Amino acid sequence: MSQVADEPEGASTSLDPLLHEPARLTLLATLAPAEYVEFSALLRLVGVSKSALSKHVSALAEAGIVVVTNAPTDKRVRRIALSEQGRQSFDAYLRRLEQIVQSARGPVQPPRPAAAGNDGDRGR
Amino acid sequence: MDSEEAAARLARTDRSTRLSARSGAWLTAAVVSAAVLAVGVVVDLELVWLSGLVALGVAGLWAARPLRPRLDWSDRIGSGLVVGGAVLAVIAYIGVQLAVRAAGWPAPHTCSALAAAVVVLLVCRAGLQRLASPAAGARGRTR
Numbered sequence A: 001m002s003q004v005a006d007e008p009e010g011a012s013t014s015l016d017p018l019l020h021e022p023a024r025l026t027l028l029a030t031l032a033p034a035e036y037v038e039f040s041a042l043l044r045l046v047g048v049s050k051s052a053l054s055k056h057v058s059a060l061a062e063a064g065i066v067v068v069t070n071a072p073t074d075k076r077v078r079r080i081a082l083s084e085q086g087r088q089s090f091d092a093y094l095r096r097l098e099q100i101v102q103s104a105r106g107p108v109q110p111p112r113p114a115a116a117g118n119d120g121d122r123g124r
Numbered sequence B: 001m002d003s004e005e006a007a008a009r010l011a012r013t014d015r016s017t018r019l020s021a022r023s024g025a026w027l028t029a030a031v032v033s034a035a036v037l038a039v040g041v042v043v044d045l046e047l048v049w050l051s052g053l054v055a056l057g058v059a060g061l062w063a064a065r066p067l068r069p070r071l072d073w074s075d076r077i078g079s080g081l082v083v084g085g086a087v088l089a090v091i092a093y094i095g096v097q098l099a100v101r102a103a104g105w106p107a108p109h110t111c112s113a114l115a116a117a118v119v120v121l122l123v124c125r126a127g128l129q130r131l132a133s134p135a136a137g138a139r140g141r142t143r
Helices: A002-013 A022-031 A039-046 A050-062 A084-108 A111-118 B003-045 B050-063 B076-103 B108-132 B134-142
Strands: A034-038 A066-070 A078-082 B067-069
Touching: A022 A034, A022 A039, A022 A050, A022 A078, A022 A084, A022 B003, A034 A039, A034 B003, A039 A050, A039 A078, A039 B003, A050 A066, A078 A084, A084 B003, B003 B050, B003 B067, B003 B108, B067 B108, B076 B108
Parallel strands: none
Antiparallel strands: A034 A078, A034 B067, A066 A078
């Protein structure tokens, strides 16, 4: 029982703090289904200010989560892509979130057998 | 973090992923549709020399897409929609051209290219969108 109760706690502590910021999470979710996204498009999709997005991208690039390159057609255009490490970290983060949600649903399920047990020991 | 916050974060993540996949699919389908339409117009105008410029323009548009979707072809429905859409676009091109010629309307290639472009935008775009977000789709289905 304590194991079930401890699961969300443990999962919560193992969440990557770098990805925990809501804007960063939205940024990574936007990058996930793409090979790359240009900065201007990312700005529109994420919905934060230019300076805020720039800071998030810089922080994630320093950590190796995203890769910033220049477009071959226009060197002023920055393209942002998830690195392989970033993709793995993002997937791991999402798995942790799913674990938290599922472990919270866990204690909700036991009432079913308990209710069956109250119905005149049908299971015995 | 409690489970409600985690669920809210997951929902927001899925929403962002879908929005990004949708944008990428629309952009890609729009470039392909524009290419199909341009070919139809060039053939109708009998300006074959323009086809080189059209090809260059399409290649430029393709390379300058602000968002390039990451396609996972393992999704059967998605790949079926893209391939089926392409086949349907060819059928629409031929069918509409026959109808337009029978009716004696001008610019049969442009009309048929328009029909093919619509098919690409409706069917292939839906397939591309699915191929771009298989993980989000799978997460949504498991919930």
